[in-house]
Amino acid sequence: MKKGNINHYRGVLILLVISIISPLFIRNHYHINIMIFIGIYTILALGLTLLLGYAGQVSLGQAGFYGIGAYVSGILTVKLGLNPWLALPMAIGITSLVALFIGYSTLHLKGLYLAMATLGVGIIFHILFIELKELTGGAIGLMDIPPLSIGGVKLDTDLKFYFLVWLLVLFIFFLITNIVNSRVGRGMRAIQGNEMAANCIGVDSLKYKIKVFVLSAALASLSGFLYAHYINFLSPSVFDFSFSILFLMMTIVGGRESIWGALYGATLLTLLPEVLRGYEDLNVMIYGIILMVVLIFFNRGIVGGLDVLIRKLESRFWKKGEMSSGT
Amino acid sequence: MGHNSLLTVEDVQKSFGGLVAIDHVSLALREGQIKSIIGPNGAGKTTLLNLLMGIYPPDKGKIIFNTHRIEKLKPHQIASLGISRTFQTIALFENMSVIENVMVGRHVRTRSEFFSNSFLLRRARIEEDNIVQDAWERLALVGLKERGLEPSSALTFVEQRLLEISRALATDPKLILLDEPAAGLNATEIKMMSQLIQQIRAEGITVILVEHQMSLVMDISDEILVLNYGSKIAEGKPSEIQNNQEVINAYLGEKIEIVKD
Numbered sequence: 367m368k369k370g371n372i373n374h375y376r377g378v379l380i381l382l383v384i385s386i387i388s389p390l391f392i393r394n395h396y397h398i399n400i401m402i403f404i405g406i407y408t409i410l411a412l413g414l415t416l417l418l419g420y421a422g423q424v425s426l427g428q429a430g431f432y433g434i435g436a437y438v439s440g441i442l443t444v445k446l447g448l449n450p451w452l453a454l455p456m457a458i459g460i461t462s463l464v465a466l467f468i469g470y471s472t473l474h475l476k477g478l479y480l481a482m483a484t485l486g487v488g489i490i491f492h493i494l495f496i497e498l499k500e501l502t503g504g505a506i507g508l509m510d511i512p513p514l515s516i517g518g519v520k521l522d523t524d525l526k527f528y529f530l531v532w533l534l535v536l537f538i539f540f541l542i543t544n545i546v547n548s549r550v551g552r553g554m555r556a557i558q559g560n561e562m563a564a565n566c567i568g569v570d571s572l573k574y575k576i577k578v579f580v581l582s583a584a585l586a587s588l589s590g591f592l593y594a595h596y597i598n599f600l601s602p603s604v605f606d607f608s609f610s611i612l613f614l615m616m617t618i619v620g621g622r623e624s625i626w627g628a629l630y631g632a633t634l635l636t637l638l639p640e641v642l643r644g645y646e647d648l649n650v651m652i653y654g655i656i657l658m659v660v661l662i663f664f665n666r667g668i669v670g671g672l673d674v675l676i677r678k679l680e681s682r683f684w685k686k687g688e689m690s691s692g693t
Numbered sequence: 694m695g696h697n698s699l700l701t702v703e704d705v706q707k708s709f710g711g712l713v714a715i716d717h718v719s720l721a722l723r724e725g726q727i728k729s730i731i732g733p734n735g736a737g738k739t740t741l742l743n744l745l746m747g748i749y750p751p752d753k754g755k756i757i758f759n760t761h762r763i764e765k766l767k768p769h770q771i772a773s774l775g776i777s778r779t780f781q782t783i784a785l786f787e788n789m790s791v792i793e794n795v796m797v798g799r800h801v802r803t804r805s806e807f808f809s810n811s812f813l814l815r816r817a818r819i820e821e822d823n824i825v826q827d828a829w830e831r832l833a834l835v836g837l838k839e840r841g842l843e844p845s846s847a848l849t850f851v852e853q854r855l856l857e858i859s860r861a862l863a864t865d866p867k868l869i870l871l872d873e874p875a876a877g878l879n880a881t882e883i884k885m886m887s888q889l890i891q892q893i894r895a896e897g898i899t900v901i902l903v904e905h906q907m908s909l910v911m912d913i914s915d916e917i918l919v920l921n922y923g924s925k926i927a928e929g930k931p932s933e934i935q936n937n938q939e940v941i942n943a944y945l946g947e948k949i950e951i952v953k954d
Binding site for chain 1: 746748767768769772773777778780784785786787788789793796797798799800801803805806807810811812813817820821824860861863864
């Protein structure tokens with residue numbers, strides 16, 4: 367039960383090895399590019415998984431926060447020539463303040479009010495990205511966003527950017543693993559288990575809902591920052607409502623009960639459209655069918671599906687062992 | 694300190710729609726007492742506990758706990774002042790293990806938040822070690838140490854009751870509200886529960902007990918308060934309550950049982 371228990375970090379260690387080894391086998395730029403997107407979306411989905419799975423709240427406005435992160439950093443670096451690493455805290459700070467304001471005014475309401483409010487906020491920001499032409503470039507887009515560099519090394523290749531993104535993914539998984547296994551994580555799970563009982567033994571559920579909501583917005587903002595400085599160009603269409611739905615799908619399909627659901631969901635929903643690209647008109651239908659099948663058979667998402675599978679395998683081996691020891 | 698008033702309820706009223714659930718009820722509780730609240734079903738006993746815990750505010754009246762006015766506070770604030778409770782229908786965190794349930798009980802006495810926990814800062818690690826240690830000690834007090842790592846839903850009914858009490862005690866309360874802790878228990882288990890409640894009192898924790906098991910109530914209470922249709926109809930020592938005509942009337946068919954005890 368002690369902190370620093372190596373079991374907590376097993377997933378992070380496995381992911382570390384996979385993310386270091388993968389580029390040795392994947393030399394294709396197109397594939398590295400897909401993996402960068404999986405990383406960016408995983409960071410975003412992680413925040414949403416915490417919000418949905420641990421605080422029990424739904425947000426339909428994550429694309430808005432993603433966009434704020436991207437545009438604030440894009441505008442500050444393009445228009446004011448700021449160093450991206452200075453723009454990053456400002457982007458995250460502004461996004462968090464927006465989320466704090468929304469969360470504070472809506473989270474004490476029960477049910478789907480937060481979903482409705484975030485839906486509205488997401489749409490408002492999408493419109494702002496289009497209409498504030500002076501700042502955002504409007505529908506034409508914001509061009510020439512500078513690439514990132516670390517210690518004088520420009521991250522100008524996909525491979526270099528790949529390592530930055532996945533290092534961040536790992537670091538964030540490490541931090542969130544710590545949160546989930548702490549007093550704070552237990553408090554949040556208690557709220558999920560029985561909110562009234564949690565309140566009566568001293569867990570302030572409103573405070574945690576707001577904090578997790580702000581955290582999810584901050585992670586979306588970080589994803590937006592990475593996107594902006596990877597693609598070097600922003601267009602409002604990437605931050606519209608349909609992306610909020612996509613991000614929510616990632617957390618649900620991946621499974622909300624474990625933070626690893628975010629990785630599975632982001633991976634599946636990023637890979638699927640790429641794999642199905644060859645099927646022309648059928649691809650949307652196949653995409654839909656696969657999602658339905660996943661959710662019908664694994665109603666707890668991929669995490670839940672894997673859980674059942676592992677247990678089945680274990681019980682089969684356990685039975686075998688029992689029989690052989692019996693004879 | 695033993696005779697100080699720990700809790701004072703002054704002329705509290707609560708209605709739900711047109712129904713008056715609590716009607717001008719006052720009570721005073723001294724430190725170290727076991728005070729039982731009895732009354733027929735629907736008399737307002739659980740409503741009174743909910744008012745004390747801040748689940749909802751009273752329409753009128755004052756509640757003073759340990760010099761603090763608490764009638765407008767939220768449950769988590771009241772918990773931090775030192776009131777804790779159990780529930781009539783068991784309300785464990787079934788998504789957590791037995792020991793984790795008790796560890797959540799330490800939440801209100803600890804402070805580390807997102808930042809210090811995510812970066813494993815020293816103070817967060819020390820605090821976590823203390824939470825773990827405290828929780829195991831508390832769990833041992835109700836005899837559930839061996840079952841600590843199991844999911845809380847794997848416990849038997851009695852064990853779940855005990856875990857709920859252990860979780861409530863983990864918040865270091867000055868006052869614990871027990872809502873029908875003996876409901877559904879057999880005679881041996883009730884005896885054990887009786888001993889546990891007296892042990893809680895012996896540790897200096899004041900107890901409010903809502904209970905239908907009259908033998909238990911008469912056995913261990915210092916004072917009994919009787920509610921009927923939301924009003925206080927009697928208050929006093931067990932012997933006084935047993936012979937109170939109004940109480941006997943309120944209980945109708947159950948009067949024989951009361952008198953026999």
